[in-house]
Amino acid sequence: MDVDPAVLEPIADRAWPARERSALGGWRLNAAEGWSMRTNACWPLGEPDREIETAIDAAEAWFQARGLPPRFKLTDGATMPEDLPQRLSRRGYADGKKTLVMIGPALGRSDPEVTLSAAPDPSFEAVFKASAGGNVDDARERLETLARIPSPARFARLVVGGQPAALGACAVEGEWAGVFGMRTTSEHRRKGLARRVLGALLAEAALLGARRAYLQVEASNGPAIALYERDGFAAGYAYRYWVR
Template sequence: MSPETLEPIADSAWPARERGRLGGWRLNATDGFSLRINACWPLGEPDRDPEGAIDAVEAFYAARGLPVRFKLTDGATAPADLAERLERRGYASHGETLLMTGQVAGGADAEVVLSADPDPAFEALLVASAKGNAADARERLEALGRIPAPARFARLVLDGRTAALGACAVDGEAVGIFGMRTDPDFRRRGLARRVLDALLAEASSLGARTAYLQVEEANAPAIALYAARGFSTAYRYRYWSRPARD
């Protein structure tokens, strides 16, 4: 799938609490932690001149007490010179991320519990993985709860404990993978791959044919895992923000 096709699907799969539009620019606002749901996605031409649109985006986030952030995607950003416009205003790029795609194929796993909603054990591991940032964990749990149906949540249980988890959102023939986590006590045992395989098998039964996921360029272990599973980089995106002022 091209960025023009896949980016709107990815936006819908990880929904912000508050959403707005400026023509082809999508405004997402939540609590400020998960970058994708706290950024403007300029996926088409705005409904006004670009400089006026940037002004409107800045006003939107300022009114909510959130930092102004743009998510610029290779092959799906309009206008084409938006990065240059932002740079002139003092914005800088950061958080380069790969969007990887792969075939939907996997296998059921007797130790992976699948459900249509995140259960308390799923939530507990996600909260623990936030390393004490309760607000970040709450934002992500609420975003997971907003994933449109059909969604699936997977927990791999070993020795009576939730050792790894993940989630997926199916939209037609596309399925997005989100929330992959492994308990530190169970790492380096191939559990993330087992969760991924179980999610992909379930997504296949729901009609999905192409899987996608986002992974930061700096996360070499995750990239290696997904590459070994047959995923490859389809395109990249970067965030643009202004440095905080003292």
């Protein structure tokens, strides 16, 4: 699907804001606790404000000063030094998991059983933590990031049998809606709940002015990709994290 990473990546960066942020010209530096890769990586989205090797040195020093391993998020089609992968490789970096950015229409359907709010409430946080696989630090960092999503943001919670069962969130900027934090409790998976949450979020995003939506999904996650494809999403581009 036709989408320019030079347009969408800065929007996606603002939609999922790290606790601490800096820049080296067109390179964005994000740091938090070290769990979510997007909020703990250097995003080269343009030319740096200094010589490339010096910029890499500065990025590495910035992360090391915060007790974090240097990590670079290289996006297909983004404006960056063409030989940056080769330069990182010579320093011992290698590319890791591939993530797809999927693009679709901001079209959905409201659902009377999906509760929408402008901020995550305690029940939203409880479901998020319960679906984190026991990693409370990872869940806490992501919840803190969700709480920093700039307005307008919406948080969706689907209740089944009186108990929250699935949730998700979206950030809206201009015509774009970003979908984040999709979670379903283990006992309610494969029941179509995530699709209902997504539909409610997209319907709300459309009311807020969005026409297109994006989300990130690991390229190896076939079931999630199939879910999103059924709702009109298609792969727009991909990115990979380079780590030592």
